[in-house]
Amino acid sequence: xxxxVLGACGGFWTGVREGWNLALMENSFSTxxxxxxxxxxxxxxxASELNRAFExxxxxxxxxxxxVLVSPLAEFLAPVWxxxxxxxxxxxxxxxxxxxxxxxxxxxxxVFDDVIPTATRREDNQGSTGIExxxxxxxDMIKRYASSQ
Numbered sequence: 001x002x003x004x005v006l007g008a009c010g011g012f013w014t015g016v017r018e019g020w021n022l023a024l025m026e027n028s029f030s031t032x033x034x035x036x037x038x039x040x041x042x043x044x045x046x047a048s049e050l051n052r053a054f055e056x057x058x059x060x061x062x063x064x065x066x067x068v069l070v071s072p073l074a075e076f077l078a079p080v081w082x083x084x085x086x087x088x089x090x091x092x093x094x095x096x097x098x099x100x101x102x103x104x105x106x107x108x109x110x111v112f113d114d115v116i117p118t119a120t121r122r123e124d125n126q127g128s129t130g131i132e133x134x135x136x137x138x139x140d141m142i143k144r145y146a147s148s149q
Contacts, residue, residue, distance in 0.1 A: 055106050061096050062141040063134055090145070097145035105138055107131065 034053075041049040068074050109132050 052106060055103075058096055058100060059105050059107060059134065059138055062093075062100060062138050065093050065096070066137045066141055093141070093145045094147065097142045098147055100138060101142045101146040105135065107135065109135060 038050050038053055041047070041053075109129070
């Protein structure tokens with residue numbers, strides 16, 4: 001019985017760790033593919049498109065670090081995954097929060113209003129869209145981590 005439990009735990013640990021590595025590999029591909037339009041923007045002098053993409057990356061850094069910080073499993077699973085606690089680095093979070101405090105997010109709650117007609121838009125039960133939740137998390141991270149200068 002002990003051998004079975006040990007084998008199952010070892011298999012789970014190896015599977016989760018390998019799965020995480022594969023996810024990072026997939027993410028690297030996505031990052032590389034996402035770099036192509038940014039490089040094209042640089043070559044053609046369209047800095048506003050490049051700026052918008054980087055601003056979205058700053059917002060994403062704040063949002064995903066929030067999710068890691070509030071996750072009760074992150075502390076336990078990080079060693080299994082073999083990753084560092086970059087989202088738990090207060091100096092890095094502070095840099096993102098200070099930047100976002102100085103330069104407010106260009107993302108607005110009505111960002112999709114010109115794409116999705118109001119009559120066909122589906123509201124969730126809590127009355128809050130994903131964009132509004134994202135902006136609330138960004139605001140909270142700024143309050144918690146930005147310096148008060």
